Structures are given as structure tokens and as C-alpha cells.
Amino acid sequence: MAYSEKVIEHYNNPRNVGSLDKADPNVGTGLVGAPECGDVMKLQMKVNPTTRVIEEAKFKTFGCGSAIASSSLATEWVKGKTVEEALAIKNTDIVRELALPPVKIHCSVLAEDAIKAALGDWKKKQGEPEAAKTVEAASAH
Amino acid sequence: MAIKLPIYFDNHATTPVDPRVLEAMTPYFTEKFGNAASRNHEFGWVAEEAVENARAQIAKLIGATPKEIVFTSGATESTNLAIKGVAEMYREKGNHIITQVTEHKATLDTCKRLEKYGYEVTYLPVEKDGRINLDQLRKAITPKTILISIMYANNEIGTVQPVAEIGKIAKEKGVFFHVDGVQAVGKIPVDVQKDGIDLMSISAHKIYGPKGVGALYVRRKNPRVQLSAQIDGGGHERGMRSGTLNVTGIIGLGKACEIAGQEMVAESAKLFKMRERLRESIMSRLDETFINGSMEHRLPHNINISFAYVEGESLLMGINDIAVSSGSACTSATLEPSYVLKALGVGEDLAHTSIRFGLGRFNTDEEVDYVANRVVETVSRLRELSPLYEMAKEGVDVSKMKWQVAAE
Numbered sequence: 001m002a003y004s005e006k007v008i009e010h011y012n013n014p015r016n017v018g019s020l021d022k023a024d025p026n027v028g029t030g031l032v033g034a035p036e037c038g039d040v041m042k043l044q045m046k047v048n049p050t051t052r053v054i055e056e057a058k059f060k061t062f063g064c065g066s067a068i069a070s071s072s073l074a075t076e077w078v079k080g081k082t083v084e085e086a087l088a089i090k091n092t093d094i095v096r097e098l099a100l101p102p103v104k105i106h107c108s109v110l111a112e113d114a115i116k117a118a119l120g121d122w123k124k125k126q127g128e129p130e131a132a133k134t135v136e137a138a139s140a141h
Numbered sequence: 142m143a144i145k146l147p148i149y150f151d152n153h154a155t156t157p158v159d160p161r162v163l164e165a166m167t168p169y170f171t172e173k174f175g176n177a178a179s180r181n182h183e184f185g186w187v188a189e190e191a192v193e194n195a196r197a198q199i200a201k202l203i204g205a206t207p208k209e210i211v212f213t214s215g216a217t218e219s220t221n222l223a224i225k226g227v228a229e230m231y232r233e234k235g236n237h238i239i240t241q242v243t244e245h246k247a248t249l250d251t252c253k254r255l256e257k258y259g260y261e262v263t264y265l266p267v268e269k270d271g272r273i274n275l276d277q278l279r280k281a282i283t284p285k286t287i288l289i290s291i292m293y294a295n296n297e298i299g300t301v302q303p304v305a306e307i308g309k310i311a312k313e314k315g316v317f318f319h320v321d322g323v324q325a326v327g328k329i330p331v332d333v334q335k336d337g338i339d340l341m342s343i344s345a346h347k348i349y350g351p352k353g354v355g356a357l358y359v360r361r362k363n364p365r366v367q368l369s370a371q372i373d374g375g376g377h378e379r380g381m382r383s384g385t386l387n388v389t390g391i392i393g394l395g396k397a398c399e400i401a402g403q404e405m406v407a408e409s410a411k412l413f414k415m416r417e418r419l420r421e422s423i424m425s426r427l428d429e430t431f432i433n434g435s436m437e438h439r440l441p442h443n444i445n446i447s448f449a450y451v452e453g454e455s456l457l458m459g460i461n462d463i464a465v466s467s468g469s470a471c472t473s474a475t476l477e478p479s480y481v482l483k484a485l486g487v488g489e490d491l492a493h494t495s496i497r498f499g500l501g502r503f504n505t506d507e508e509v510d511y512v513a514n515r516v517v518e519t520v521s522r523l524r525e526l527s528p529l530y531e532m533a534k535e536g537v538d539v540s541k542m543k544w545q546v547a548a549e
Contacts, residue, residue, distance in 0.1 A: 003458070011459075040544070060531060067452075
């Protein structure tokens with residue numbers, strides 16, 4: 001399969017690889033996918049509780065080149081955004097940016113799920129009702 | 142010696158044509174272009190003589206007689222002809238066929254079609270090492286069984302089946318025995334007499350011959366096998382396969398068999414050494430790597446390794462100057478991980494991480510070292526990226542975790 005230049009570029013130089021401290025109350029962790037499906041993404045974000053700005057984002061991904069590129073791109077995009085702005089990122093934005101072919105769309109879906117899972121985890125730690133907020137944020141767009 | 146990139150380590154998929162094979166074929170494209178079926182002029186006789194010479198070369202390699210070789214367009218056609226041809230011819234005798242789950246799709250899909258026509262097919266499971274259980278085979282045979290079809294060696298994991306034992310059982314029970322010999326013929330000793338084979342599919346392009354040509358061995362005595370032709374028109378190949386003979390391809394197949402016969406012993410020893418060098422070099426430097434398939438009953442030029450926590454397609458992407466194959470779902474058209482590995486009981490998580498290395502005649506030790514280094518480097522890099530590797534290092538049993546699967 002031929003990959004787009006952007007996928008290859010992210011694969012060769014993945015951004016923000018690594019891990020943050022899971023126990024930190026300001027760090028949200030999202031772990032999505034399954035090994036038997038061939039992809040697992042771990043996305044972590046450190047959020048400033050006052051400004052709600054995502055100050056740091058790290059990922060680790062088990063998966064094909066497109067999955068690695070999708071999660072690498074996701075960390076790039078969420079950094080500097082507020083929680084609400086990050087939750088508005090859609091998998092289709094990732095598909096467009098990376099020029100993913102139809103068989104790789106699930107990689108972008110997984111990346112969107114990872115963002116939502118990580119921020120959901122952060123909200124839980126902050127004592128916010130995660131589900132309701134997510135729906136609100138999503139419906140606002 | 143400088144290494145030329147990309148490196149080809151996918152010799153189970155296809156092989157380059159040996160220059161000696163090409164040389165033998167060349168005159169038959171231009172000045173010796175005759176139709177082997179033209180019986181009344183020099184052009185036809187020259188072509189026919191070359192075809193008969195090729196028939197003898199192939200027969201010699203597998204212990205057959207020239208009249209038992211039927212030319213086809215390749216092993217897929219050979220397998221179709223063998224299975225459908227026997228099924229149709231012996232319909233009165235029975236409607237039961239036995240095969241096994243790790244066969245090539247040419248066999249499995251042919252059997253599936255016959256099931257639609259009222260035939261019954263038993264798909265034997267395989268043991269952990271990829272071989273069938275002979276007791277299970279014996280028990281599967283019924284008075285209605287007309288054919289057993291088992292491959293000599295598997296194209297993904299290189300597992301060699303106990304062919305001679307299966308041949309013995311088939312003979313005992315009076316059932317025909319078809320063998321997909323594609324990966325074995327020309328690579329390891331194959332003898333239709335010693336192995337008790339009644340029908341065998343052969344491909345040219347897996348043994349340094351051209352694509353688009355193959356053969357089917359059809360036993361003529363003890364027992365004589367009759368086939369219903371699947372392609373009609375002209376009655377070529379003693380009525381079993383009509384169509385003008387692919388003279389150049391057939392000459393190429395013949396020459397490829399002749400070379401294989403002369404060089405097999407030395408070549409398989411050389412490839413075995415290279416394979417072991419590759420295996421040791423990779424596995425001594427990486428933890429959590431697993432060999433798929435039997436080491437004892439294995440083609441000398443094959444190794445199939447799972448690299449836990451690294452997805453196969455991303456690994457291929459990292460070693461894109463090396464041609465190998467992966468059992469990962471992402472590299473298959475169906476998005477399913479390898480059915481062969483699944484049949485061995487390899488978990489889907491590990492099937493996604495498997496790479497098949499297939500060495501061939503033109504590979505070198507320098508290439509082996511280069512490939513081993515690239516693989517070690519890339520797996521290490523991707524493991525740094527892998528959340529699963531990180532969890533495993535933290536002592537989490539990844540296989541026991543509950544995973545939240547994306548709803549799609």
C-alpha cells in the first residue's frame with residue numbers, strides 16, 4: 001500500500017512520543033483499541049485546571065503506520081487547545097490532513113476516541129461529569 | 142561487497158527467473174516460435190521436441206514419468222484441475238474430500254465451491270507445529286472419501302507435512318492423494334513414488350522459472366488416476382487440459398527443474414545456514430520474539446517470526462528497503478490476520494506482529510546481516526512507541542486486560 005507523504009513523515013518523525021505520570025491529577029490518560037485488532041493507542045494530556053488549556057500531550061501507539069501518524073498528529077493538534085476545542089476534533093479532520101485511504105479510516109476514529117477517552121479521564125479526576133460535558137461540547141459544533 | 146537495495150526476501154511469493162532459464166527460453170520466442178501441436182512441419186516438431194524435453198526434466202525431478210506431466214497455466218489451475226477433475230470423474234464412487242485448514246486458497250476455495258455442488262469436505266485442524274494429526278486423518282476417511290489434498294510445505298510458515306505417511310494411509314484406504322507441491326518441489330527432495338503421491342501441483346515461478354506456467358503430475362499406474370477436463374477445446378495434454386501449449390514457459394519450467402535437481406542439495410544447505418544466521422542474529426538481540434511453525438519439519442529457507450508488541454505493517458514500513466511479508470491484518474486484502482497462524486493457535490495479537498522471511502538462490506550473507514540489523518533496529522524503535530511493550534515491561538499482562546474496542 002502506498003502511504004501519503006504526511007503519514008510517512010509522522011511515522012519517521014513521530015511527535016510527542018512518551019508517557020506522562022498517570023497518577024498526576026492534571027493528567028488524563030486514554031487507552032483505546034485492542035491488540036487482537038492490531039491497534040492500541042495511548043494518549044495522555046496534561047491540562048491546566050484553571051485555563052483548561054492542554055499544556056502537554058504524549059502518545060504511544062501499537063498499530064500500522066497510519067495509526068501511528070494519526071496519534072502523532074492528534075498530539076500535535078491538541079497541544080495549546082482548550083479541553084473543549086480538543087473535544088471538537090473530528091476523525092474526518094485527521095483523514096483529510098493525512099490523506100488516509102478508506103481502509104485506514106478506523107485509525108482516525110481510534111485517534112478521536114483516544115482524545116475523548118483521555119479528556120474524559122481528566123474530567124473524572126477533576127470531579128466533572130465527563131459524559132454530559134462531552135455531548136454538550138460535541139453538539140455545540 | 143556493496144549491498145544493492147531493495148533486498149528481496151520474499152521468495153515464497155515468487156522468485157526471479159534464473160538467467161540460465163531465460164537463456165533456454167529465449168530462442169523459442171522468435172526463431173523457434175512453432176506451435177507444439179503442429180504435426181506437419183518443422184516449426185511444430187521443434188517446439189514439440191522442446192516441450193517433451195521439458196516434460197522429461199520435470200518428471201525426473203519428482204520421480205515421475207514424462208507422460209504423467211500435464212502442463213497448465215500455474216499451480217492454481219493445477220490444483221483446480223486435480224480436485225475438480227477427480228471430484229467430477231469419481232462422483233459415482235463418493236463425494237467426500239479431505240483437506241486441512243492451512244492449505245493455500247487455491248485448494249480451500251476449490252473445495253468450498255465443490256461444497257456448493259453437494260460435495261462434503263473435511264478440513265482437518267493442525268497441531269501447534271502446523272502439521273496434521275495422522276490419527277485424525279485416518280478417522281476422517283469414510284467409504285465416500287475419494288480424495289485427500291494436503292500441501293507438501295506451507296507457504297507462510299514453511300511447515301513440511303508428513304507426506305509419505307499420508308500417502309501410505311491414502312493407498313491403504315484406496316483414496317487418491319493430491320499434493321500442493323508448490324513450495325517444496327525443487328527445494329527439498331520430493332518423490333511421487335516414495336511419497337505415495339497420485340496428483341501434484343507444481344509452479345514454475347517459485348523455482349526460478351517464469352510466471353504463468355505450471356504442471357500437474359497425474360499418476361498413470363498403481364493406481365491410474367483419471368480426470369475430468371476442466372478446460373475443453375482441442376484435446377491437448379491427452380485431453381486433460383486443452384489450449385495451445387505455452388512453449389516458452391514450459392521450457393522455462395523444465396530448465397528450472399533441471400537446475401533444481403542438480404543444485405538442490407548444495408543450495409538447501411546454503412540457505413539453511415543463511416536462515417539460521419538470520420534467525421540467531423535477530424532473536425539473540427530482541428526479547429519476546431516467537432517462531433511460528435515447526436523448527437524440525439520446516440523448509441530450509443523459511444522463517445516466520447512474531448515480534449510481540451510491534452504491529453506487522455508498521456514494521457514493514459520501517460524496513461521498506463527489504464521485501465518480506467507480514468501476517469498482519471493490515472497487509473491483507475480482507476483485513477483479517479493470517480488464517481494460517483490462527484490455525485496454529487497463535488493469538489490474533491501475535492499474528493498481527495508476524496513477519497515471513499523467504500530466502501532464495503540469489504541472496505547473500507551480507508544481505509542477511511543487513512536485514513537482521515534493520516529488523517532489530519526497527520523493532521526496537523517501534524517498541525519504544527508501543528504502549529503494549531511499555532505495559533509489559535511494567536509487569537501488566539496485556540493478554541488479560543479488558544480492551545475497549547472502538548465502535549465502528
